[in-house]
Amino acid sequence: MKKESEHLLLTPDQMGTADRLTIQKGVPEFELMQNAGQVVADYILTYFAPCAVGVLCGPGNNGGDGFVVARLLRDAGWSVKLTFQGAREKLGDAARKHLDLWGTDDSPVNDVLADSELLVEALFGAGLDRDVTGTFAELIKRMNRTHKPIVAIDMPSGIDGATGEVRGRAVRALASVSFFRLKPGHFLLPGKSYCGNVHLGQIGILESVLPRIDAQLWYNGPDLWTMPPYEAGGHKYSRGHCLVLSGDELSGGAARLCAMAALRSGAGLVSLFGERGALVAQAPHVTEIMLKPEPLDELLKDERNNCLVLGPGAGANAKLRDRVLAAIAAKRACVLDADALTAFAGDPKALFDHIKRYGGDKIVLTPHDGEFARLFAGLDLAAGKVEKVRQAAHMSGAQVLLKGADTVIGAPDGRVVINANAPAILATAGSGDVLAGIIGGMLARGMSGFDAACAGAFIHGAAAQQFGKEGLIASDIMAELPDMLMAMSE
Template identity: 50%
Template sequence: MGPATLRDPFCFILAGRGGGAPSGRSVLEWPVQDLLTPRQMALADRLAVDGGIASLTLMENAGQAVAYEVTQRFPLQPVLVLCGPGNNGGDGFVVARLLSERGWPVRVGATCAKSDLSGDAAMMARMWTGPVERIGSETWGDFGIIVDALFGSGLSRDIEGELADLVAAINASAGHVVAIDIPSGIDGETGAVRGTAIEADLTVTFFRHKPGHLLYPGARFCGDVLLADIGIPDSVLDELNITLHENDPHLWSLPRRRADGHKFDAGNCVVISGDNLHTGAARLSAWGAVRAGAGLVTLAGNAPALMVHAAHVTAIMLETCDDGAALAEMLEDRRKNCVVLGPGLGVGEPARQMVLAALASAAAVVLDADALTSFAERPTALFEAIRQRDGRSTVMTPHMGEFARLFGAGGGAKTEKAISAAGISGAVILLKGADTVIAHPEGRAVINTTGTPLLATAGAGDVLAGLIGGLLAQHMPAFEAACAAAYIHGRAAQAHGRPGMIADDLPAMVPAILADLAVAFD
């Protein structure tokens, strides 16, 4: 008879990323989009203990969650549990004990002797009655499963020397790797690799995700990420001053059309075109704005460019606009309430004048690509023009290269960079990438997780700029519009899901995503 599976009515999986929720477990139905830094997570633990929950109970529940996932996902096979000197190691001792009690062959290695452990980790180590071997860089034989309980999300130093050799041996092994909290070597706050890191197939974390689970390169090391409730009450969140979230439809509401509304109620998004040899990017943005639901979309540019557009579009309006003065005059019509500049615009003084004219208007403004690069040598002029808008919606959508031209390369977490840039510029910053970060000038930010490698294709960012513009035209606030557009953009690529996807494919996928969201959140 095989080993019994773990049964615990208390420990539920809240959310899964990658592999989803495992069979046989309950999935709790409420938003879990708060992200906690390691320091905030440590405070959450302390607040739970101060509220009467024993710290040993929290550790037991954490180990129980990991052991359960092992028994549910894998057949009976040898397990190696590698324990570090802190609470992460304590969790590992719980996993080893629970699996061993259920008949799994378990071997435990530790970076220190049992006698060197303290606190809850020492208590859990004493409850493990099997041998504990000191681990170095040697190969540990054949194990079907390796449980990484070396270091948690609070790792504050690089992994070097023999431990680095151990990580290399684990990564070279054929075993399935299950990480407790976060793969050892990944900074839980920034997602950075601290020297080297374990490549996990599954990560089980607790209470709330950490930024390092979502930010690259850390996200690449986590494998499937499951979030377990270990008994920390949600009430502790009120004391954590959380400013970082995972992008989620619970954070924003999409515009709704009134039964008696007309097209101008849904706004008129103007997209500024490049010259006649550079029209494609602006057209992609225009299609993004149309599919996002803007009541009207206008492509504006010089006459030769409009002749090219006229051969390609029907539902999009065309209007002549040769320079910044002409744009300023166009935007005196308050019905044109949003303008997207940058895709295919060209770099230089004419582009700068267009941008400054748009920023001087009452319209919401999306600045992308060439609109940003045109201010690479004069970023303060751009920021001053944005700050003079007195809070009128402005969104900047740089990739990392464009970001560096305006704000400098700098170090630190991507979230910190985006939040700092938003504060400096006064604009909402959407810093693109596999882990797109959207930051508000007031200091809050989200990390978008709907991205896919399919979006690494020319023109995808132009569609994103248009999606933002289409939502802004419908009077969505700038931060919410940027968050929603990033989420929808990724979902559209996921819905296409096939190699060979090009940016032109994305706008047509958007209506189905909007319909799904309308049903899910009606």
């Protein structure tokens, strides 16, 4: 996986460290605050027509950024009113100086809310470390009830920048303007739905401070991974053979979707395997997919069969457990989904020990929330989504992809990626089976487990976006895959 720093996400604490290290290297805090306000003002000047603006500032540096925005918009000829909710003596030096430069008395909240066409929210930003209550909670409630466009500085106040959780009450912004690096809360639900359009600007924080912070969280995108190229002298087996376990005669659709997605994702060959009766039921529905009634131990003797997808529609039984353990022991790349996870809910240690013993760098677990809770019952499930996936990957020794509108992917070494391009129309039967197949296809082609999971999640979401209308069904995602793969390979 490529560690492209542009995709790096910083928690509020890490962002505070970046600020502090930059100031220690000689960049004045006053200058950073001035630059932050300039980025926000430039955004407003670019995307809004001149209008009456109300700027609502809190008692910290987020409020200091707001003082700068108010002054710059006023200097640009806009009508601006500012209200400061806090004590001047509690402001830091840089924020106090910028309040002095504003110069005029602040306006009553009632006037700011009533007389403004656009609100700039600078109460707390991402640095919030407690629930919003009392006067500030009431102010946020009143701001939201105006139904006026709100531009939030850094992060809508009330959203935890590290977890995306709502802390008491939160501002619903039309846009959020952040600095240096985005925060996890810009991508994690429910925070993502409060942020509106997210814009990132640079304010003079030094790139050289990033190695000191050692962040291990990114938002997903093609810059993080590389699609395996098609070699001019290659052949079907050089692109891998993916085996997908079929469900029984009445439960074969999930595996069929999965197999077709793996083939569309570029695996050289894809076969459904399983009980003969199940494959006979599959036969009228597949052409390019092969059918393998051979026992799994025979299939695993052929080294060219380099990847397996186990679980979709398979039935959570002892036989499935044995197949999963056999595939891992054979050191094959595996996607374990659905029933393959549920089958180990009573004894996850048996699965995790096997993964760690035989090497889990190409083992991908793809649970939804319920499967995750059953498989990782020993974790603190109240922790933020990023941290619980990071812990799960470490506990299992596998790559863990926790599915959702804000899918989170973790590796055992602590790396985590948030995938946030999935449209709501993806919530349809079979969508997860297609995702498992895409990841299987990437593994068959030789990608690492973590890269395959990240690429699969992104391509899956991008294909649904490309379809772009209501009525999406799982097979529609597959129809979009060739165009998506071509775009990712350019």
